[in-house]
Amino acid sequence: MTPSSTRWPVAVLGATGAVGQAFIRLLEGHPWFDLVEVAASERSAGKSYQEAAKWLEGVLPASVAGLTVKLCTPEQVTAPIVFSALDSGVAGDVEAAFARAGRLVLSNAKNYRMADDVPLVIPEVNGDHLALLAHQRQVRGWTGAIVTNANCATTVIAAALAPLHQAFGVTKVFATTMQAVSGAGYPGVASLDILGNVIPYIGDEEPKIETELVKLLGTxxxxxxxxxxxxxxxxxxxxxxxxxxxxxxxxxxxxxPTPEQALDVLRNWTGHAAVKGLPSAPEPALIIRDENDRPQPRRDVDRGNGMATTIGRVRADHLFDLRLVAMSHNVVRGAAGGSILNAELLAASGQLAGIGAP
Amino acid sequence: MTPSSTRWPVAVLGATGAVGQAFIRLLEGHPWFDLVEVAASERSAGKSYQEAAKWLEGVLPASVAGLTVKLCTPEQVTAPIVFSALDSGVAGDVEAAFARAGRLVLSNAKNYRMADDVPLVIPEVNGDHLALLAHQRQVRGWTGAIVTNANCATTVIAAALAPLHQAFGVTKVFATTMQAVSGAGYPGVASLDILGNVIPYIGDEEPKIETELVKLLGTxxxxxxxxxxxxxxxxxxxxxxxxxxxxxxxxxxxxxPTPEQALDVLRNWTGHAAVKGLPSAPEPALIIRDENDRPQPRRDVDRGNGMATTIGRVRADHLFDLRLVAMSHNVVRGAAGGSILNAELLAASGQLAGIGAP
Amino acid sequence: MTPSSTRWPVAVLGATGAVGQAFIRLLEGHPWFDLVEVAASERSAGKSYQEAAKWLEGVLPASVAGLTVKLCTPEQVTAPIVFSALDSGVAGDVEAAFARAGRLVLSNAKNYRMADDVPLVIPEVNGDHLALLAHQRQVRGWTGAIVTNANCATTVIAAALAPLHQAFGVTKVFATTMQAVSGAGYPGVASLDILGNVIPYIGDEEPKIETELVKLLGTxxxxxxxxxxxxxxxxxxxxxxxxxxxxxxxxxxxxxPTPEQALDVLRNWTGHAAVKGLPSAPEPALIIRDENDRPQPRRDVDRGNGMATTIGRVRADHLFDLRLVAMSHNVVRGAAGGSILNAELLAASGQLAGIGAP
Amino acid sequence: MTPSSTRWPVAVLGATGAVGQAFIRLLEGHPWFDLVEVAASERSAGKSYQEAAKWLEGVLPASVAGLTVKLCTPEQVTAPIVFSALDSGVAGDVEAAFARAGRLVLSNAKNYRMADDVPLVIPEVNGDHLALLAHQRQVRGWTGAIVTNANCATTVIAAALAPLHQAFGVTKVFATTMQAVSGAGYPGVASLDILGNVIPYIGDEEPKIETELVKLLGTxxxxxxxxxxxxxxxxxxxxxxxxxxxxxxxxxxxxxPTPEQALDVLRNWTGHAAVKGLPSAPEPALIIRDENDRPQPRRDVDRGNGMATTIGRVRADHLFDLRLVAMSHNVVRGAAGGSILNAELLAASGQLAGIGAP
Structure with missing residues (x-):
């Protein structure tokens, strides 16, 4: 299962933000990837990572604390594999520059998600879409590549619906999300806005869900x-x-389907075969709960090291066919962990040949 | 507008619970009703109210603190108008006993809501349904009567959809609720269950919404x-x-309708004419917000003294016709305040003749 | 009690922030003061208030929504009474400029609080300190004046200890605060930092408490x-x-004192006599709770329209003499409302003569 | 370090509550102890554990799910080592019955904590107090024994102060706690009481802190x-x-001490020597943070698998000598984990001889 005996050096762009920090946490001790470079904006560049970042969760790995933060350019950052936690405001140009320079960019930004030649991938759901990279290189003339993962809310939906779509053909979806504050980054949502409150709006989120889902579940x-x-x-x-x-x-x-048929499909789903056994792949990818009050974010979010999707309340619907509830970790499964799993799948399937070459 | 120069003595059944306390708060200083009796279970009966109840919000009115808690029987409780905050486990028999004894019972319990001869009323929405009481007395042989108000989540939905139903004919509704903990009473939801969490299930709530709505919006x-x-x-x-x-x-x-047409209808809706000017009637009943991040419970819940329904995000829907968000106070508009407004409407329209007579 | 038959035009500096908004809410319908001008930083100046501010709580008064935001200079802002919600970074120069231009500045910033010639006042506690203004004018050569109110946490402590200090002579105080997020302004505390958490540090807060208290309780x-x-x-x-x-x-x-003696003093305290009957003065200023689990911020914060201080758990201490718990509204009593009460006291006591004169 | 080649069968009394569940989580995969029995009240007895308990956190171990819940009697429960999560209302008699029947009882209840012949132990702090068991057996005539761990808030304080007491002699302590809801068990604190709130009282907590601390730090x-x-x-x-x-x-x-001297002592403290290397012993026991805003419960609570105590803000005090902030996990370090570490220390030091013998 290991792609080769060699380890890959990797970098994180946008390393000081909430998703950037999640990359650092998840890459700590990774069996295939060595985090060797962190990069961020001019405000942080030149400082030690420890100095530049307000570390949010758990313990800052000692191996990263002392790294000097670089600028997000392919001249400064030399790793062949680049995890991007950049804001969409800058991701467009920066990620293209890295791909042009021969690097594999695993992006969390929305900029390239819907481009015809860019894979938008949740490995278990549509890992085969990575084969689109050949087309991308042809079209763009890049020696590197950009692979994107989906918006964090879309990821929950696609993971839960993929098995059902494969078995029964999804045609219509009503989706109401209740999203965690970490999805807005740091500092993100002000406590005065959300303590004891619900905000029934997240900028640009609904269109992302509506457009990304059809690409993820496409063929x-x-x-x-x-x-x-x-x-x-x-x-x-x-x-x-x-x-x-x-x-x-x-x-x-x-x-x-009946609810029982749907549950049967969900329980037995294994997803894209090549994902099985990858270091970050949860086993199982979907966790089905029988209790009527699950999933719950605080209690189920860390299942599968934050990479599993928990599903519950599969029941009949009066207007459509089925109702259900799905939940996953927006920062891990829906962002950093998803990118890392994409990279693992590429590495394991030998698609990194030539990556990082000048 | 005032029903007569006399004031009505009223009682609260289930007075120590969260909804019972809301009745007491809302009846304090009421222009038409005098709270003269409080009743609860055997555990509380005989104690002073102050001693029996753990007061949850604001200041316990001095006039109520010293009332002796009675048992919930028409022998002990003599007021002609009775607000019931009883649990459904006991409400069935107790409320019937009061109605049989000639009292007007304004119930928050689910027991009689769907009975053919019992009005289920949100005054602005279907105040005319109170005329069903003539039929109820005939059928049941009661000199008193039972009037119910809807489940608190259903109340939000019915208040928001009534104007649209009247104008455009609602046929299908997808409703996802995000409900406050006070809806579960006190002690209700354990903090260990809900701090930083979402529970995607409330027992018996979905069927209530699905069945009560069609009666509320019926003719x-x-x-x-x-x-x-x-x-x-x-x-x-x-x-x-x-x-x-x-x-x-x-x-x-x-x-x-287009969103603009819908907004126009919502903004101009006045509701059942006889409600206008009642002491607890909010003016306006519906508050339409233009900002895309409203309504929000913590910021909008007290509008109209907790009796208004706030609506926002009226927009097109890809599958049905419109999407929107609605919010109201579950304990005031959705429970105690709703009952009081029902009683005010009955009083103002002269339908209390004979109530309280032996 | 009313200072004169005329009303005073007033302005709010720093009007778009959390404390600025509190001023606007509290001045709405004020019997003596007319809010005629709002001012803020260059980023907001020239816009309508509605456009410039993200309104946080309740309903933005219509009379303010359309005001054009001015710059914080005495040339642009002409009202004789100026409520300042400015950050300490700019308050020093701006407030001095207004005082020099003949205006009465009621400041929430820390800049002048500890200056020898500037009154630091909680009206009930040390309203007599306002007489220091004569000295201030002499020293500074200002025709106007600066009056400050205390840090919000210090305000809670001073209000609770003033009666005890007057009766028994406070010598030592251990104070552990648990402070609300609104004390940090808006956006202020990030939700990712505080949801389900405690942060045992607030920058510069402990020194403020330790130094301001002795001035407030001074003579x-x-x-x-x-x-x-x-x-x-x-x-x-x-x-x-x-x-x-x-x-x-x-x-x-x-x-x-024994706890009983202390309670007796707290219950009977009336504070600086001239405060009684002022429009924003709570009656009583101190609310003493007998229950052992009060005060609680969510349940007691709005007592006295947010101007009362609630005290509970007065009991013996093993190391010092007494333990107690006190709580008040940090934005109202501890900021905007405190400033307004200061202005009312000055107006009622005829100390505004000459204010606003060129 | 392992006590012997054999594993010890253990039981949990009060297994369905919040602390009982923590025992089950922490004993899962324990290298020395095999959880073979769970016991609870009559309401649960006879059911499968899965059926009897509402599992609160993480995944219920499959090996426990199917165990039949027993009654809390030494006749039904036969394991030689018994972890007690019983309420103080029943713990007194039940724990004595087990000790009399030759079992080692590790108790979280307050009943025996202050008894002269019962060790009250935090292993790193006063593990040597376990030698008191010889006296206990003599006095009580028990073949078994009772060992208690401290109240969860006291545990934080004692762990932080032990090194300083050993080095500098603590004489006076002001302690203000901010305690998590899980300390009240399940359902425990009602969400309506604590959401967005502070409750300045916990029944019986202050006396426990004041009395237990002097025994823990005693000789x-x-x-x-x-x-x-x-x-x-x-x-x-x-x-x-x-x-x-x-x-x-x-x-x-x-x-x-100066703050620097205190920090030096805290950083270099290793605690009771025999604790080092025990399966549940955190390494280090104390984590000292340099940032001025730590410890924070949500961010630091899981350090050392919930067994470490995090300390920060060590600084001078104006009235006494030092101020500091300490935090640890109330359910793990302060309850179940503490009991398990007590049992490990007894096992490793050969003090279990005869335990479980008839």
Missing amino acids: FDGTRIKHADIITSAHANRVPVEHGHTVCLSVAFERK | FDGTRIKHADIITSAHANRVPVEHGHTVCLSVAFERK | FDGTRIKHADIITSAHANRVPVEHGHTVCLSVAFERK | FDGTRIKHADIITSAHANRVPVEHGHTVCLSVAFERK
């Missing part, structure tokens, strides 16, 4: 991604939860 | 309520909010 | 303030509470 | 515990935190 025909024929209507809400986006779903299908 | 034909032809699919969630149930709605109509 | 000898001979040791903490700073106190006295 | 003279000569004044508060009690301390010493 790769050897050349391009054919989007799934699904119409989604999303309601995005912020709730006073630290980590974990919870989503209530009502779903219509081409072939209506 | 009274002079004899009985014809239920509205609406199919509802509900997802009920508990969130760490003190007061205020927030609901995300996707709605289909017979005659599809 | 005015006709020329200057003689600081009280009290040593204070403070521990400042931030907790996930919206409004209301709670303080645990252990106190030593010159003449040790 | 064993071969026969009995000489209590430390320390006077403590405690203020106990409940805050909306899930796990982790935070305590602000002001401390006076016989030999006043």
Whole structure:
């Protein structure tokens, strides 16, 4: 399963923010990847990482504390694999520069997600879409590549619906999200806004859910991604939860399953075969709870080291066919951990040949 | 507008619980009603109210602190108008006993809500349904009567959809609720269950929403309520909010309105005419917010003294016709305040003749 | 009690922030003061207030929504009475400029609090210190004046200890605060920092408590303030509470009182006589609770329209003499409301003669 | 370091509550102890554990889910080592019955903590007090024994002060606690009481802190515990935190240290030598943070698998000598984990000879 006997040096762009810190936590002790460089904006560049970042969770790894923060340019950052936690405001140009310079960029930004030649991947769901990279290189003339992962709320939905779509053909989705504050980064949501409150709006979140889902559940025909024929209507809400986006779903299908049939499919789903055994792959990817009051973000968010998706309350729907609730860790499964799993899948499947070459 | 120059003595059953306390707060200084009796279970009966109740919010009115708690029987409690905050486990028999004894019972329990001869009323929405009481007395042989108000989550939805239903004919509703902890009473939800968490389940809540809504939006034909032809699919969630149930709605109509048309109807809606000017009637009943991040429970819950419903994010829906968000105070608008407004409407419209007579 | 038949035009500096908004809320419908101008930084100046401010709580008064935000200069802002919610970074120069231009500045910033010629006043506690203004004008050559109110945590402590100091002579104080997030302004404390958490540090708060208290409880000898001979040791903490700073106190006295004697003094305290009947003066100023679990910020913070201080758990101490808990609203009593009460006291006592004259 | 090649069968009394569940989580995979029995009240007895308990955190170990819940009697429960999470209302008689029947009882209840012949032990702090068991057996005539661990808030204080007491002689302590809701068990604190709130009272907590601390920091003279000569004044508060009690301390010493000297002692403290290397012993026991805003419960509570105590803000005090802040996990370090570490120390030091014999 290990891609080779050699380890890969990797870098994190946007390393001081909340997602950047999650990359650092998850890469600590990683069996294949060595975090050798951290990069951020001009304000942080030149400082030690410890000095530049306000570390938010757990213990800052000693091996990273002393790294000097670099600027986000392919001249300064030399690692062949680059995890990007950059804001969309700067991600467009920076990520392209790295791909042009021969690096594999694993991006959390929205900029390239919907581009025809850029894979938008949740490995278990559509790991085969990574084959789109050949097309990307041809089109863009890059020696490197950009692979994106989905918006964190979309990730919950796609992970929960992929098995059902494969089995019964999803056609319509109502999705109401209750999203954790960590999804807004740091400092992000002001405590005066969210303590004891619900904010029924997250900027740009509903369109992301509605557009990304059809690409994630689409099919790769050897050349391009054919989007799934699904119409989604999303309601995005912020709730006073630290980590974990919870989503209530009502779903219509081409072939209506009973709740029992759906549960059977969800319980037995294994996802894209090549993902099995990767270092960050949760086993199982989906956890199905029988209790009627689960999933709950605070209690279920860390399952599978934050990479599992927990599903519950699968039941009949009066208007569509099924209702269910799904939840996963927005910073791990929905951001940093998802990018790392994408990189692992590329490494394990030998698609990193030539990456990092000048 | 005042029903007469005389004031009505009233009692509260289940007076020590969270809704019972809300009745006491809202009746303090009421222009028409004098709270003269409080009643509760055997555990509290015989004690002073101050001794029996753990007062939760604001200041316990001095006039109530010293009242001796009575048992919930029409022998002990003599007031002609009785506000019931009883649990459904005991409400069935107790409320019937009071109605049989000639009292007007304004109930918050679910027991009689769906009975054919019992009005389920939100005054602005379907105040005309109170005329069903003539039928109730005939059927039951009661000299008194039972009037119910709806489940607190259903109340939010019905208040927001009534104007749209009247104008465009609602046919389908997806409703995802994010409900405050006070909806579960006291002690209710354990802090270990809800701090920083979401619980995607509230026992019996979804069926209540789905069944009560069609009666609330139904029409009274002079004899009985014809239920509205609406199919509802509900997802009920508990969130760490003190007061205020927030609901995300996707709605289909017979005659599809644009968001602008819907907003126009909502802004100009006045509701059942006889409600206007009642002591507890909010003015306006619906508050429409233009900001995309409203309503918010902590910031909007007290509008109209907790009796107004705040609506926002009225926008197009990809699957049905409209999406919107609505919120109101679950303990005031959705419980005690709703009951009091029902009683005010009955008093103002002269329907209390004979109430309290032996 | 009304200072004259005329109303005073007033302005708010720093009007868009959390304390600035509190001024606007509290001045709405004020019987003596008319809010005619709002001022803020260059970023907001020239916009309508509604456009410039993200309104945080309740309903933005319509009379203010359309005001054009001015710059914080005495040339642009012409009102004779100026409430300052400015940050300490700019308050020093700006407030002096207004005082020099003949205006009465009621400041919430720390800059002038400890200056020998500037009154630091909680009206009930040391309203007589306002007489220091004569000295201030002499020293500074200002036709206007600066009056400051205390840090919000210090305000809780001073209000609770003033009666005891007057009766028994406070000598030593241990104070541990649990402070609401609104004390940090907006956006202030990040939700990721405080949800389900305690932060045992607030920058510069402990020194403020330790130094301001002795001035507040000091005596005015006709020329200057003689600081009280009290040593204070403070521990400042931030907790996930919206409004209301709670303080645990252990106190030593010159003449040790029993808890009963202390309670007697607290219950009968009326404070500086001239405060009684002022529009914003709470009646009573101190609320003493007998229950052992009060005060609580969420339940007691709005007593006296947010201007009362609630005290409980007065009991013996093993090391010093007494322990007690005190709490008040940090934004109202501890900031905007305190400033307004200062202005009312000045107006009622005829000390505004000449204010606003060129 | 392992006590012998054999493993010990153990039982948990009061297994369905919050602390009982913590025992089960912490014993899962324990290298020395096999959890073979769970016991609870009559309401649960006879059911499977899964059926009887509402599992609160993480995943219920499969090996426990199917255990039949027994009654808390030495006839039904046969394991030689018994961890007691019983309420004080029943712990007195039940724990004595087990000790009389030859079992080692590790108790979290307050009943025997202050008894002259019962060790009250935090292993690193006063592990040598376990030698008191010889005296206990003599006095009580028991073949088994009772060992207690301290109240969860006292545990934080004792762990932080032990090194300083050993080096400089603590004489006076002001302690203000901010305690997590899990300290009250389940369902425990109602969400309506604590959301966005502080409760400045915890029943019986302040006396426990004041009395237990002097025993924990006392010295064993071969026969009995000489209590430390320390006077403590405690203020106990409940805050909306899930796990982790935070305590602000002001401390006076016989030999006043500088903050630097105190930090030096804290950093180099290793505690009772025999604890080193025990399976549940954190390494280090004390974590000293340099940042001025630590410890924080949500961010530091899991250090050392919940067994470490985090200390910060060591600084001079104006009234006593030092101020500091300490925090540890109330359910792990302060309850179940503490009991397990006590049992490990007894096992490793050969003091279990005869335990479990008839």
